[in-house]
Amino acid sequence: MTGHTSIEPTGAGLSLHGVRKSFGSYTAVDDVTLDVLQGELLGLIGPNGAGKTTLFNIVTGFVRPDVGRVVFEGADVTRLKPDQRVRRGLVRTFQKSMVFPELSAEENIAMAARARQGSGYAWWRPAERAAEALAEGSRLLRAIGLERRGALPVGALSHGEQRMVDILVSLALRPRLLLMDEPTAGLTREETARVMDLVRAHDRSTTVVLIAHDLDVVFSLCERIAVLNLGALLAVGSPEEIRANPEVRTAYLGSHREH
Ligand SMILES: Nc1ncnc2c1ncn2[C@@H]1O[C@H](COP(=O)(O)OP(=O)(O)OP(=O)(O)O)[C@@H](O)[C@H]1O
Ligand SMILES: [Mg+2]
Incomplete structure (x- = not known):
């Protein structure tokens, strides 16, 4: 390929480089830099309005970032349309059916x-x-x-x-990369467990990023967790690291029922 396509020597399935998006004067996603490793199951958490869905929209091409780059499997896809990204294996589930x-x-x-x-x-x-x-x-x-x-x-x-x-x-x-936006919202506990089993059994050739407000789901399922707060990436790490992170506790976990 030509032009904007660049090859990155990394094991990252998806890399975000300094991604920013404002709506009017409000910065919904603020300078996010993040690597999602090929085949991993990454949780994306944060309070309401933190910018999680906006970040998914940027990755899938429904929203164009003001600044920054989206690199998928070594190719810069920042300027590709959503359908072109789907053809590369970049798929999302929607909150609406x-x-x-x-x-x-x-x-x-x-x-x-x-x-x-x-x-x-x-x-x-x-x-x-x-x-x-x-x-x-x-x-x-x-x-x-x-x-x-x-x-x-x-x-x-x-x-x-x-x-x-x-x-x-x-x-x-x-998909090569599956972005799941609150897949268990509105499900019963029993249905949530069935969906979790299916995600857990996921094919290692698929990278999964999961947004969920149910922290039990995220902490039990995900290998790494990224925390967004006010559009910015507050922390990325293992469930243990995220639980122990004082900034995360103050910004987010403190306001939630802890288990
Ligand atoms: N198209 C848009 N136009 C204007 N503002 C928007 C738009 N999309 C999102 N926003 C604003 O950006 C901020 C982040 O929204 P976003 O939907 O990404 O949050 P979220 O983390 O997914 O929240 P939730 O957990 O409630 O789903 C919010 O303040 C929202 O109102
Ligand atoms: Mg959302």
Whole structure:
């Protein structure tokens, strides 16, 4: 590739270099520099309005940073459009459902699997490819215990089940980097546990960044945690380091129920 594409000698799946974004006079993301390692499960926490979703929007290309660079697997993607980033394997889950409610869970997941087959699509073997995609859908539905609901229209499922289908659709795309924005919001404890199991079983070729307000989820699941406060990165480290960090405790954990 040419121009803005540069190669970085790092094991980082994703690197943010001095990223800043203001809305009017308010700086929502303030000079964030962060490496997310290939294959890791990183938690992103911070109080409401800390800039977590804005940071995801910058990584996925929905928001252009005022300053700074986004480097994905060694290539500068700061100026790429969202769909160009998706094609590189950079996928997010949304707070609002993106599936087709009139189609079944199986069909939604199979469509994502087919979309991934993309340019490898062999027109002379359509039945085989369709069968592969459906088999993948069944496997994912079984993994989360939804196999008996898979044939129903997604619109007929409970809120929690619909959220799970969203996640399965994202996984069927086999992303290189999956950004999950509060995937367990609104789920029961039991549903949260099922989603956590699925994320924990995640394929090491997928890097995962997880935003969650439920600190039990983040601290039990994530290998490293990054803390945002007022748009700035307050700390990055292991769950133990984050728990012990006095600044984090003051800014965030102190105002939360600690376990
Ligand atoms: N498009 C926008 N225009 C104006 N202000 C925005 C826009 N997007 C976000 N903001 C502001 O930027 C700040 C950070 O918002 P953001 O949604 O990134 O926070 P968050 O950490 O995801 O919060 P929450 O935990 O509540 O989801 C907030 O003050 C928000 O009002
Ligand atoms: Mg948010």
